[in-house]
Amino acid sequence: MSSLPVCRPRRERPRPTGAAALVVLIVTVMAVVLGLNGTASAVTSKPGTTKPAATASPKAKPRVSAAVTPGTDCAAARDDDYASGAATGTFAAAGDAVCLTLPTATGNGLYLVNEPPSGGVTPELTVFDSQGAQQCDTTYAFSVCKLTGTAPFQVVLTAPDAGAYRVTIQRTGDTSGCTAWPQSAFGGSWGVQVPLTADQQTTCLAIGADQHSAAELFDFTNTTNQLNASVQLYDSAGDQVCATLGSSTTTCTFTPGTAYTALLVGTGTADTYKLVRRDVSATASCPAPASLTVGGPSIPYTFTSALDSRCLRVTAATTDKLWFTVRTPAAADGAGVALGVVDASGKVVCRQQGVLPCRATGSTSYVVYVLASGYAGTPISAHVDTWRIGTASGWAPQCTAHTVSPDGFSLRSGTLTEAATAYCAVIQMQPSQRFEVYGTDSSTTTATPWVSLLSSASSSGSGIDNNYQCSEDNVGAFSFSCLTSASATAGQYALVVTPAQADTPVEYSMQGLCQQGCSTPPKQAALTSVGPASGPTGTENQVVLHGANLTLGTQVELASDYTTASAYPSEPVSVSPDGTSLTVRISTYDVAPGTYDVVIPGTGYAPGTYLTGAYTVTAAPAATPGRLVPITPTRFLDTRNGTGAPKQRVGAGGVVKLKVTGVHGVPTSGVTAVVMNVTVVAPTTSGYVTVYPDGQTPPSVSNINFAVKETIPNLVTVPVVNGTVALRNAHGTVDLVADVSGYYAAGSTGSALTPLPPTRFLDTRNGTGAPKQRVGAGGVVKLKVAGVHGVPTSGLTAVVMNVTAVKPSTSGYVTVYPDGKPVPAVSNLNFTTGETIPNLVIVPVIDGTVDLRNASGTVDLVADVTGWFSSAGSTFTSSGPVRLLDTRSGLGARIGTVGPGGIVSLQVGGVDGVPSSGVTAVVLNVTVTGPTAGSYLTVHPHGRPLPAVSNLNFTTGETISNLVVVPVVDGRVTFANHAGDVHVVADLNGYFSS
Numbered sequence: 001m002s003s004l005p006v007c008r009p010r011r012e013r014p015r016p017t018g019a020a021a022l023v024v025l026i027v028t029v030m031a032v033v034l035g036l037n038g039t040a041s042a043v044t045s046k047p048g049t050t051k052p053a054a055t056a057s058p059k060a061k062p063r064v065s066a067a068v069t070p071g072t073d074c075a076a077a078r079d080d081d082y083a084s085g086a087a088t089g090t091f092a093a094a095g096d097a098v099c100l101t102l103p104t105a106t107g108n109g110l111y112l113v114n115e116p117p118s119g120g121v122t123p124e125l126t127v128f129d130s131q132g133a134q135q136c137d138t139t140y141a142f143s144v145c146k147l148t149g150t151a152p153f154q155v156v157l158t159a160p161d162a163g164a165y166r167v168t169i170q171r172t173g174d175t176s177g178c179t180a181w182p183q184s185a186f187g188g189s190w191g192v193q194v195p196l197t198a199d200q201q202t203t204c205l206a207i208g209a210d211q212h213s214a215a216e217l218f219d220f221t222n223t224t225n226q227l228n229a230s231v232q233l234y235d236s237a238g239d240q241v242c243a244t245l246g247s248s249t250t251t252c253t254f255t256p257g258t259a260y261t262a263l264l265v266g267t268g269t270a271d272t273y274k275l276v277r278r279d280v281s282a283t284a285s286c287p288a289p290a291s292l293t294v295g296g297p298s299i300p301y302t303f304t305s306a307l308d309s310r311c312l313r314v315t316a317a318t319t320d321k322l323w324f325t326v327r328t329p330a331a332a333d334g335a336g337v338a339l340g341v342v343d344a345s346g347k348v349v350c351r352q353q354g355v356l357p358c359r360a361t362g363s364t365s366y367v368v369y370v371l372a373s374g375y376a377g378t379p380i381s382a383h384v385d386t387w388r389i390g391t392a393s394g395w396a397p398q399c400t401a402h403t404v405s406p407d408g409f410s411l412r413s414g415t416l417t418e419a420a421t422a423y424c425a426v427i428q429m430q431p432s433q434r435f436e437v438y439g440t441d442s443s444t445t446t447a448t449p450w451v452s453l454l455s456s457a458s459s460s461g462s463g464i465d466n467n468y469q470c471s472e473d474n475v476g477a478f479s480f481s482c483l484t485s486a487s488a489t490a491g492q493y494a495l496v497v498t499p500a501q502a503d504t505p506v507e508y509s510m511q512g513l514c515q516q517g518c519s520t521p522p523k524q525a526a527l528t529s530v531g532p533a534s535g536p537t538g539t540e541n542q543v544v545l546h547g548a549n550l551t552l553g554t555q556v557e558l559a560s561d562y563t564t565a566s567a568y569p570s571e572p573v574s575v576s577p578d579g580t581s582l583t584v585r586i587s588t589y590d591v592a593p594g595t596y597d598v599v600i601p602g603t604g605y606a607p608g609t610y611l612t613g614a615y616t617v618t619a620a621p622a623a624t625p626g627r628l629v630p631i632t633p634t635r636f637l638d639t640r641n642g643t644g645a646p647k648q649r650v651g652a653g654g655v656v657k658l659k660v661t662g663v664h665g666v667p668t669s670g671v672t673a674v675v676m677n678v679t680v681v682a683p684t685t686s687g688y689v690t691v692y693p694d695g696q697t698p699p700s701v702s703n704i705n706f707a708v709k710e711t712i713p714n715l716v717t718v719p720v721v722n723g724t725v726a727l728r729n730a731h732g733t734v735d736l737v738a739d740v741s742g743y744y745a746a747g748s749t750g751s752a753l754t755p756l757p758p759t760r761f762l763d764t765r766n767g768t769g770a771p772k773q774r775v776g777a778g779g780v781v782k783l784k785v786a787g788v789h790g791v792p793t794s795g796l797t798a799v800v801m802n803v804t805a806v807k808p809s810t811s812g813y814v815t816v817y818p819d820g821k822p823v824p825a826v827s828n829l830n831f832t833t834g835e836t837i838p839n840l841v842i843v844p845v846i847d848g849t850v851d852l853r854n855a856s857g858t859v860d861l862v863a864d865v866t867g868w869f870s871s872a873g874s875t876f877t878s879s880g881p882v883r884l885l886d887t888r889s890g891l892g893a894r895i896g897t898v899g900p901g902g903i904v905s906l907q908v909g910g911v912d913g914v915p916s917s918g919v920t921a922v923v924l925n926v927t928v929t930g931p932t933a934g935s936y937l938t939v940h941p942h943g944r945p946l947p948a949v950s951n952l953n954f955t956t957g958e959t960i961s962n963l964v965v966v967p968v969v970d971g972r973v974t975f976a977n978h979a980g981d982v983h984v985v986a987d988l989n990g991y992f993s994s
Contacts, residue, residue: 074099074154079110081168082204083177086113088166091121091159098157102169109172109238110145111263112138112155113202114165121163126156142202142265144172144238168202173236175206175261183212183277186286186369188308190221190274194264196229201266205275207233209259215281215346217369218242219249220264221274221306225376228269234261249338249371251280253346276307280342280367286311289386294398294496295422298327298383303337303372312368314386321390321459323496324350324358326370327383329447329503335374337382342367350462355450355500361459383504385421389494390456399424399494406435406482407519409512411552411577413894415903416449416498417505423497427453429468430490433517434483437470438553439510440572440894442905443502444943444970446476450500451510453482457489468493478508479553483516503943505903509574509894511552523549526608527556530598534616537593540585540911542573542884542891543615545598547608550575550582558586558596558615562605565591569601574890583890585911586615593619621913625875625993626672627750630742630798630844633817633826634664636676637727637738649733652687656736657694661723666743671720673744673878673990675842677828678727679713679737680706686959687731691716692881694724701881701987703925705959706734711811711830713737715840715963717744717923717989719878739826741842742798744876751797752873753992755866755921755967758802758940758949759789762852762863765806774858777812781861782819786848791868796845798869800965802951803852803861804838805831810857816841819849831859836953840963842869864949866965867921874920874992879913881925885975885986888929897930897981904984905942909971914991919968921992926975926984928952929959933980939964942972956980963989 077100078084089098104110106129114122127135129149136145139160147153157167170177184191194203218231232243233252236259242252254260264273279285289299289312301310316322326339339352343363350358360366372380389396402425404412414423441448451470458465467489470482482495499506513522527547535541545556552572558565568587575582595613603609637644637658644663645656660676662668680689688702704714718725720743727736744750762769762783769788770781785801787793805814813827829839843850845868852861885892885906893904910916928937936950952962966973968991975984 074101076101077169079104079169079171080174080176082170086115086166086168088164090164091123091162094159094161096159100155102153102155104147104151104153104171106147106149106151107237108147110147111170111172112143112145113168114139114141115168115199115201117164117166117199119163120165121159121161123157123159123165123167125167126158128154128156142263144234144240146238170204172234172238172261173259175204175259178204178206178261181205181207181262181275181277183216183279186278186309186311188305190276190307193272193274195272196264196266196270198270201268203264205262205264207260207262209257212254212260213279213281213283214256215251215253215342217249217251217278217280218244219276219307219309219371220244221248222271224269224271225306228271229264229266229273231275232263232265234263251340251342251348274307278309280311280369281346282344282365284311284313284367286313286367288313288315292386292388294387294389294396294424295420296387298385298418298421300418301370301382301384303375303380303382306372306375308372308375310370312384312386314366314368316364316366316388317391318362318364319392320361320388321456322360322366323385323387323389324360324368325352325385325498327385327499327501328380329501331380332376332378335376335378335380337380338371338373339384340369342369349460353462356462356464357452358462359459383418385498387422389424389454390459395426395456395492395494396424399426402426404495404512406433406517407514408435408522411509411511411575413509413896415505415507421498425495427493427495429484429488429493430517431484431488432486434481434515436513436515436553437480437482437510438513438551438572439478439508440552440574441478441502442507442942442972444972445502447501448476448478449502449506449508450498451480451482452496452498454494454496455489456491478510507894507903507905509552511575513551513553524609525549525551525554525600527598527600527611530611530614533614534618535586535588536620536913537588537591537617538620539589539913540587542583542585542912544891545582545584546580548580550579554582555601556584556586556598557601558591558617559599560594560596564601565596573892574894576890576895588617591617593617623877624672624746625877626744626746627752627875628742628744628798628869629750630842630869631665631740632821632844633739633741633824635737635826636660636663636740637736639735640681644738649735650729651733652729652731654729656727657724658727658738659724660720660740660743664740666740667745668723670745670747671723671743672746673717673719673876674725674740675715675717675742676738676740677713677715677826677839677841678704679711679827679830680704681711681735681737682709683732683734684708685732687729689730689734689736690728691718692726693719693721694726695722698728699881701883701925702927702961705927705961707958712837713827713830713839714961715842716925717963719990741844751869751871752875753800753867753869753921754873755965755992756790756868757944757967758864758866758938758947760862760949761785761788761801761865762861764860769863774860775854776858777854777856779854781852782849783852783863784849785845785865785868789865791865792870793848795870796848796868798842798844799850799865800840800842800867801863801865802838802840802949802962802964803829803863804836804950804953805829806836806860806862807834808857808859809833812854812856812859814855814859814861815853816843817851818844818846819851820847823853838951838953838962840965866967874994876990876992878990880988880990882912882988883985884908884912884988885984887983892986897983898975898977899981900977900979903974903976905972905974906986907972908968908988912988914988915993916971918993919991920994921965921967922973923989923991924964924966925961925987925989926952926964927959927961928954928982928984931956931958931980931982935977935979935982937982937984938976939966940974940976941967941969942974943970946976
């Protein structure tokens with residue numbers, strides 16, 4: 001660029017004042033926000049500059065003058081500076097100016113880029129036409145100037161102060177020096193990688209006329225993983241087509257056969273960028289979803305990079321109503337997945353906002369795109385739902401199959417999984433109606449299943465329609481208020497329940513109560529009794545309320561002298577279909593021991609809404625953690641021969657008191673619990689046995705359930721209070737046998753538990769852990785447990801495993817004992833011909849191996865390990881025994897059987913004395929009753945995949961129990977049934993804590 005001659009003084013424009021100044025300020029702000037009048041809004045900081053990588057032709061250094069008049073004393077300049085290099089120079093003082101004459105033709109535009117070198121200045125850039133008419137004026141780092149006057153045009157650079165400057169001028173539509181930007185397929189790849197340096201904060205990219213589709217999705221990422229730049233797309237005239245302002249993504253619609261320029265504009269930070277553009281038009285290559293069925297299987301994706309993406313092609317009738325959502329419940333904070341929908345014309349129909357669905361209608365084809373968002377190195381798991389929720393003929397069959405009413409609806413329960421992702425029902429609504437949806441769910445986070453209300457009159461977009469909506473009442477509670485406004489359209493709406501951001505599987509129960517516009521006003525809940533009538537302080541106690549008109553929305557609180565005793569409201573667990581009983585958890589964390597009224601809050605002690613002095617809060621029992629001391633399995637009790645008790649059968653209601661301390665090596669003091677295998681022999685009728693601490697009232701639990709003449713064992717872990725335990729028979733007469741395999745003692749001696757996700761170590765049916773062959777009479781299987789499936793190679797003192805006998809050829813028993821030791825005169829598992837039956841064992845380990853000996857006939861053996869004992873781990877605290885779960889009555893979970901492939905989960909953390917945190921495993925006696933088919937039950941940590949193990953095998957109609965030690969990871973445990981329908985009962989015996 002040639003040197004400039006000295007210029008005549010510049011004619012200064014008068015500065016506006018007062019109201020005129022305010023108008024100028026408003027116009028300037030609008031120009032910044034909207035990118036108008038040649039001023040780009042994305043960047044307002046002052047970036048540095050570097051010399052261009054290549055120069056098309058040398059530029060003469062312009063001469064600087066104290067004043068410039070456009071049209072005279074201007075040097076010829078180029079308008080392809082991305083190729084030829086920027087205009088550079090130095091101002092001697094404020095007010096100095098240079099003038100450049102450009103070869104740009106009328107009707108074009110200019111990209112004006114102010115990129116001063118380090119310590120330099122940002123001149124004011126003013127563009128005039130040949131008649132002196134101002135075209136634009138800017139001091140921003142990046143601007144677009146539209147040229148509407150008469151060529152030739154001049155740009156005047158005016159110094160704000162002394163210093164060096166660097167200005168890039170590029171004609172719109174000219175891609176000289178711009179990097180070619182190819183289109184990319186969906187996935188994790190990108191099209192181009194470019195840097196922005198401290199001295200160069202813009203770069204241009206070229207999109208050829210035949211190198212783009214009709215609609216494209218743009219995205220970018222960078223090394224710092226910060227939003228510190230924008231991508232702005234322009235046509236040849238300098239009109240902005242789209243931009244990523246405030247985001248890293250945008251969509252553009254393009255004219256066929258037209259070239260475009262993309263400008264990457266930084267905000268002053270040196271960084272390296274990966275940019276991608278993908279086809280979202282009618283030509284996009286995207287797979288179709290497997291199903292559009294409402295509540296059908298979701299589509300799983302895993303995103304492993306910041307630019308990872310997927311797309312789906314959905315074809316539909318123009319009258320179809322479609323629902324699209326993406327869910328990322330396990331994503332780390334700040335990470336997730338963005339979803340958008342583009343119709344056949346290339347228009348973005350909707351973008352998902354939070355948990356609200358993206359709804360679309362009116363097109364025959366859609367592209368659904370899903371993009372990683374906030375990726376920070378950890379893979380993001382996502383599930384996409386694509387449903388045709390309505391057609392021209394009405395709502396989908398999956399919705400019309402269920403009908404609910406705004407006047408209220410009865411209890412609905414289910415489990416949302418990735419195979420069954422929604423519950424949908426139709427509801428006839430009039431304007432100005434409102435109803436509440438109250439429910440319970442098994443989510444362990446603040447995310448709950450979400451309730452949505454949809455209208456056929458408005459089926460596009462993703463925002464809330466104030467004419468109809470369901471809104472969450474309280475974060476973390478499954479409670480929603482659903483309504484129509486006075487201007488809403490009367491008609492049939494759809495009520496949809498989805499997992500939203502809750503982990504799946506998630507169980508729920510819900511019912512509806514009318515609040516406004518009711519044909520029949522709802523009735524006030526009334527209380528008649530509560531039970532149990534007492535519970536300890538410092539926990540949540542399950543109680544059953546009896547009365548009338550009870551619902552999942554009925555809350556109670558403890559009160560004294562008309563003053564609420566706790567800041568925590570009760571939480572619903574289940575309600576009977578007739579509303580006469582309601583199970584809730586009452587918090588006593590902040591309640592002192594004493595006697596309290598049970599009150600429905602907000603009723604002012606109206607008749608029927610309170611129970612005077614109905615609940616007593618007791619002192620919390622002392623928790624005494626203990627460590628396991630394994631012993632060689634030893635027979636402590638046998639009523640058949642007088643071992644440990646008189647030689648006589650135990651009658652109905654009879655109790656055997658068994659001394660366990662100071663016997664067979666068990667110390668006389670310090671014992672907190674004993675582990676013993678109890679066997680019922682030849683009962684005269686069906687019944688059960690309860691094992692509990694001597695001196696206490698028999699609890700309402702069972703340890704061993706049996707049928708007539710059945711010989712059946714079960715392992716029990718029973719608290720020890722006075723050195724003796726009690727065994728009570730409920731019905732008929734039986735003989736009782738008890739073999740002790742260890743005890744828990746306070747102090748530093750003994751071993752602690754390390755829970756293991758239930759894992760199969762042995763299966764002689766397929767050769768797992770031992771040869772593939774049945775075990776004969778007197779046969780011994782040596783099972784290696786040390787150094788297998790995560791169990792350490794040394795330091796083991798005992799393992800916990802569920803042993804199952806499969807299809808024995810004759811009646812018999814199995815004994816499990818430490819390898820290398822003589823076979824003890826005990827049994828762990830008794831069975832009859834053809835029976836498949838399990839029992840839990842805690843067996844000492846000496847050399848890393850345990851032995852399983854079959855006494856008679858042939859049998860297959862299976863063993864599933866759930867933990868091991870060593871010097872380090874979790875200690876055991878006795879609790880109860882107390883019943884936590886009974887699906888027959890709704891204790892602990894919803895009322896009703898667990899169906900084939902179904903689950904029921906139980907909250908154990910923070911309930912009935914179990915701590916709310918730090919619990920690593922619980923000891924439960926699990927019973928199944930009334931099964932409609934032969935099956936098995938698996939008990940496993942909630943929130944973890946279903947393991948390929950069994951805890952309880954049963955036949956049609958059988959009632960049978962088994963002890964389980966199940967790891968706890970989120971405060972809940974899950975019970976999974978595999979065939980038929982069955983009721984499940986669980987009694988707590990204690991817990992392990994770190």
